[in-house]
Structures are given as structure tokens and as C-alpha cells.
Amino acid sequence: MEYVYAVLLLHSAKRDISEDNLRRVLEAAGIAVDDIRLKALVAAVKEINIDDVLKSAFALPTTPVAVPATGTQAPAAPAKEEAKAEEKEEKKEGVSEEELAEGLSALFG
Structure with missing residues (x-):
């Protein structure tokens, strides 16, 4: 999870999400870096648009919610x-x- 947080931190700072930058963030936080995990995450992140993922993750539901009329109660x-x-x-x-x-x-x- 820390790796994902580091990616989000770099993204919000508008910094390049590279192995070196990600390693620096993790080491600054006192986290032992796993090279295989680091490389896999950087490769995966390059394939996605983080802004689109964040927008879809925090999007409000588009389906209307049924609200009963005042004074009536559903069974x-x-x-x-x-x-x-x-x-x-x-x-x-x-x-x-x-x-x-x-x-x-x-x-x-």
C-alpha cells in the first residue's frame, strides 16, 4: 500500500513516476524497498492514466435515488x-x- 501512496504523492506533486523517484520517496518514509515490486509497479503505472482512475474512483453515483414523498411510508x-x-x-x-x-x-x- 505504501508503494501506491508514494505513486499518488509523486503524481500530485507532478513529478515523474520513475523507479528512482519512487525509491527516494519510500526510503525517505523509512520503508525497505523491494526492487521487483518497485519495477512492477512503475511498469503498471505507465500503462494507466492516474487522473482518470482517480476521477472514476471518486465519482458520484449517477443513478437517481428514490425518496418517498413526505407523509408516506413504504412498507x-x-x-x-x-x-x-x-x-x-x-x-x-x-x-x-x-x-x-x-x-x-x-x-x-
Whole structure:
């Protein structure tokens, strides 16, 4: 994460995002620099337009939000059903502890 912050710092200062500049920022922050990670990040950043990424990341939603009229109240039952459906979806999307343990053992085993 520190590497990404360093890239954003260089970008906001309108400095060239190069290996040397990125290394200087990281070392000034007291972070040990991994050369492979540094090279990979610089290569990846050269392929993207940071301004466009930042604009899309912080863009406001364009879909209108439904607001009930004053004095009327929507029924509570549909909201509860939607909440239950979302909970079920979250459970399905989550990774089980067994899968997580297998993944970690593959990395460190």
C-alpha cells in the first residue's frame, strides 16, 4: 500500500513516476524497498492514466435515488426481505474457513 501512496504523492506533486523517484520517496518514509515490486509497479503505472482512475474512483453515483414523498411510508416487509436476500448472497460469496486455510497452507507450506 505504501508503494501506491508514494505513486499518488509523486503524481500530485507532478513529478515523474520513475523507479528512482519512487525509491527516494519510500526510503525517505523509512520503508525497505523491494526492487521487483518497485519495477512492477512503475511498469503498471505507465500503462494507466492516474487522473482518470482517480476521477472514476471518486465519482458520484449517477443513478437517481428514490425518496418517498413526505407523509408516506413504504412498507417495511420488502425491506426485510431484501436484507435477508442480501445476507444469503453474502454467505454464498464468502470464502469458507477451510478454503482460506487451504489457500494459506499453499502459500506457506
